Amino acid sequence: MAPAPARHLLLLLPLLLAAAPAGADDLVAELQSLRARSPSGVIHLTDTSVTRFLSAPASRRPYSVLLFFDAAALHSKPDLHLPQLRTEFALLAASFHDRNPGSGDLFFADIEFAESQHSFHQFGVNSLPHVRLIRPEHSTLAGSEQMDQSHFGRLADSMAEFVESRTGLEVGPIVRPPLLSRNQIILLGILFLISIPFAIKRVIEGETLLHDRRVWMAGALFVYFFSVSGGMYGIIRHTPMFLTDRSDPDKLVFFYQGSGMQLGAEGFAVGFLYTLVGLMIAGVTHLLVKVESLQTQRFAMMAVIAIGWWAVRKVIFLDNWKTGYSIHTFWPSSWRIWNHPH
C-alpha cells in the first residue's frame, strides 16, 4: 500500500520541474539584483512587486521571503519600536548574506503601509510589528507564517532562530557594527594619551576636579535634577520628548495627562522648576546676604519671591491636572459653612 503514493509523487516531480524553470530562474536573478542594489540587502517591495514575486504559484518561486511590514507613520510610536526592529531586521539580512553570499533560497524584504495598502490587506496584517515568512509551499499570501511576538524579544538573535528553525538555512552569528568606528577609537586613544601627562601633573598637585567642591556640588544637583524629572523613566521606557497631536499633526503635545506615563519634555520642565526654586532659596540664604548693596538685595529678593511663587503654583497646578487628585484640607466639622463639600 505504501509505495503507491510515493510513486505518484515521483510521477509528479518531473512535471513540477518542467513547469518551474519557465520563470523561477528569472525571478531569483531579479531578486538577487534588487538585493545587490539595496545597501542593507533588504529588498523594498510594493504592491506590484508583491504580486510579481510572491503571488506567483509556488512552483515558480523556489525561494522563501522574510517580509517586514513597516509603516512610516507609526515610527514615532515609542511602544512599537518599529525603527529599532527595522534596523535589527537589516542586521539580520546583512548577517545572512555574509554567511550565504549569493544565496537564492531566502530573501529579506520590507513593505511600507502607505504605499502598499493592498498587500497589507492581502496578508491580513492589521497590527504592527509584524514579520512574515513566505515559504515556497505556502500557496496563499494569508497562509504564510507569522513570526511570533516572542521572536522580537531578543531582536535580531531571536529572529535568526526563527529563520533557522523554519527554513533550515543557517544565518550565523549576527554581525553588529561596533559602537565607535575605528577612526573614532584611534582619535579618542590619541586624545587620552595626550591628556595623561596633564592629568598626572594635576593629580600630583592635588587639584583635580575631584578636589573641587563645586564639581561635586554641580554633579549632585545634576543627579537630583535628572532623577526628579523622571529621566530614568524616559531611559527605561523609551518615551519620546514630545508627541504630535493626533487630530492636528502640526501641534505638539508636551504634557501627557495621566500619572502613569510622562513625556521627556514635561519631566525636564518640572524637574527644572523643582531645582530652580531650590537654587533660588540657596542663593538668597548663602549668596544674597553677602551682597552689600541694599538695592540689589531688594530687587533680587523680589524677583526670587515672584519667580518662586509662580514656579510652585505652576507645579501644583500641573500635578493636579496630570494626576486628577484634589488635595483638600480637613477642617473641624463645625466650620463646615466655609468649607466646600468634598
Add this chain to the structure above:
Amino acid sequence: MAEPEVSSAASAGGWRLRNAFGGVLCAFTLLLIGVLAFSIRLFSVIKYESVIHEFDPYFNFRVTQFLSKNGIYEFWNWFDDRTWYPLGRVIGGTVYPGLTLTAGTIWWLLNSLNIPLSVETVCVFTAPIFSANASWATYLLTKEAKGTGAGLMAAAILAMVPSYISRSVAGSYDNEAVAIFALIFTFYLYVKTLNTGSLFYATLNALSYFYMVCSWGGYTFIINLIPMHVLLCIVTGRYSSRLYIAYAPLVILGTLLAALVPVVGFNAVMTSEHFASFLVFIILHVVALVYYIKGLLTPRLFKVAMTFVITVGLTYASKYIPIIASVSEHQPPTWPSYFMDINVLAFLIPAGIISCFLPLSDASSFMVLYLVTAVYFSGVMVRLMLVLAPAACILSGIALSAAFDVLTRSIKFQLSKLFDDSPAASGDSSPESSSAGTVNTNSTKSESRTEKSETAPKEKPSKKNRKKEKEVAESVPVRPKKEKRLLVLPFELSVMGILLLIVLGGFYVVHCVWAAAEAYSAPSIVLTSRNRDGLHVFDDFREAYGWLSHNTDVDDKVASWWDYGYQTTAMANRTVIVDNNTWNNTHIATVGTAMSSPEKAAWEIFNSLDVKYVLVVFGGLVGYPSDDINKFLWMVRIGGGVFPHIKEADYLRDGNYRVDAQATPTMLNCLMYKLCYYRFVETDGKGYDRVRGYEIGKKHFKLTHFEEVFTTHHWMVRIYKLKPQKNRVRGKLKKLKSNSKTSSTLAAGQKKNPWQ
C-alpha cells in the same frame, strides 16, 4: 579686673539658663513631633478599624502570634506545614526576624507590666510607634550634620512625609515599618562615630546595623552607601583616624553579626552586594598604612589612591550602572510620583544640597551622598522612594533651617535697630553661627520662639565634648569672623519670605494629612465606597475567611491564587497550597494550570493535592477591579511557563482578553471562569459584569466536579468544594446507594479481605 569676672560669671549663669531652657524646649518639641508622627498614621484606625492591612502583614502577624505563643526557640525552628502543602516552609530560616521580634518584645514587655494588649493591637501600632522613633533618629542625624535647628526641622518634616506614611500607617505591619528607623539610626551612629571617633559609637553602629539586617533586605543599601562615603572621603583627601574607626569595626562586626541572621547567613560574605564594602575595607587599610608610613609625602599618596580608586570606580560603575538601568521590570517613577511622595520637599532639596557644601564636613558630605544615591535609585525603581524620604527630609530640614536662620536674623537685628539705634546690637552680629563662648546679651529682646530653640541647644554639644567635636565646630565660625558687616537682608522682604516659607510648609502639611487620610489608609481587607446613599462597607474577605474557619475541618486544604495565601492561613487557619512567599514557581504554576484547565482536569489536579475547597475572588458584582478574572492571564502565563499545554493564545481573541460573548471556548470552559460566573446570571438576569463593563459570554451552565458551598454578601469571595470521586462502575453505583451508610465500612472490609 573684678568687673569682667562678674560679668562673665553672670553671663555664664545666663547662658546656662538659656541653654537649659533651650534644652527643655527642644525636648518638648521632639515629644510633640513624636506625637505628630504617631497620630497622623491613625487615620486608618479611625476611618476603618484597628486591623492588619493587605497581604504580607498578615503573614508577619501570624509569625508574631506564633512567637508570642511558643517563644523564641520554637519560632527559630518553626517549620510551617500549613502552607505550600505538601511541601511546607521553614519559617525560622527564611524570614527577616527583626519586625517580629520587635513586636513580640513590645507585647511581652507590656504584658509583664500587666498591660494586657492583644498581639494584634501591638502589631497594628508597631509602625506608628517606629515612625516616631524614626523622626527622633532623624533629629539626631541631622543635628550631627547641621545643628539642632535643622534637626528639629527635619524631624518634623519626616514625621509626616507621605512616602513614609504610605508604608507605616497603623496596621501596615511590614518590614519597612521598623527598617526605616533602623536605617536612619544606623546612619546617625555612623556619622556620630565619624564626628567623635569614639569606639563606643562604632560598636553601637555595628549593633544597629545588625538590627537593620534583621529587619529588611534593604540593608544592602547601607553596606554600599557607607563604603561609598568612605571612598569619597579618601578620594577627596579627607582621610582621618575617625574615618577608620567609623568604618573598620562596622565592616568586621557588622558582617559577623549579619551572618548570624539565618536568612542572610553566608550571603554576607559571598554575594556581590557586599563586595564593595570589603574592597573599600582593603583600600582603607592601604590608605591608612600609607598615611602612617609616609605622613609627609601626601602628594604621592594621592597618586596611589587616585589610580586605585579611579580604576576601581570605573570598573564598578561600568559594571553595575547599565545593569541597574537595563532591568525593565523595575518601575521607574514619573515626576508626579515625586510630588505625591515628597511634595514641596522637592523644591527645598537643592537648597539643602548647597547648604551642605557650605561648609563641607564629613557629616554633610554623607548627607549629600545619601541623597544622591537614594534619588538615583528611586528614579530607577519607585519602591525605593521610601529610602529617599529620610534623605529628602534631612536636606529639606537643613535648607529650611538655613533660610529661617537668615531671614529671622535679618528681622531680629533690623527690628532692634528700629527700636534703638544703639551700637550694642551690632556687637553680637552673628550669634547664630558664633562659637560656644559668645554670649548673647540681647536674649531678652523680641525674637521669635523658633529662633530660641534653634540657637540655644546648638551650643550645648560643643561644651559637652568640646574636644571631640572641635573639628566639626571649627568649620562653622570661620565665616563670621572675617566679615564684620551684618549679614542681613532687607527687613520687609524678609518678613515676606518667612511668610511664604510658612505658606509652603502649610501646603506641605495639608498635602501630608490629605495623603495620610485619603490615599494611604485603606486596609484593602475591608473596602469602602462612598456614593449618594452614603458609605458602603465591603467586608467580604473576612466573612469568607470566617466561614472557612468555622465550617471546615482544621486540616482541610484550601486552594486559591497565591495572593490570598497569607490571609487564608492567618485568618482562616487553613492549609494553603501557595502563598505570597512565591518561592516555588512550579507549585504556583500547578495552581495556575488548574485554574486555567477545564473542570475535570482541574478537579484531578486539585484532588492530587488533597484540596478540599477552592476559593476565588470575584469583583464583577460590585465592581472590585483587582479580582481573579483580571489576574487570570497571569495564572495562564505562569501555568503555561511550566506546563506547555496551557497556551496564552487560547484564552485571547485576536490578542484581546475578554470574557464576553466573543471569548474563546477555552476561556469560557476554564475553571476560573466557571467558578467566578457560576449562577452569576441569577443576580440581575443578564450577567452584566461591572468590572469588565459588558455581559458575560456563557451565562447558564452547571458544575460537574465542584459544588458551591459559600458565597459572600457581595459575591466578592466564592468558595467551592470538590465533589467526591464518582465510582467508576455504573452497576455498582446503585448497589452502593442502597446501602450507602455502610459504604465506608464496606471499603475497609474489602481491603482487609485478602489477608483473611
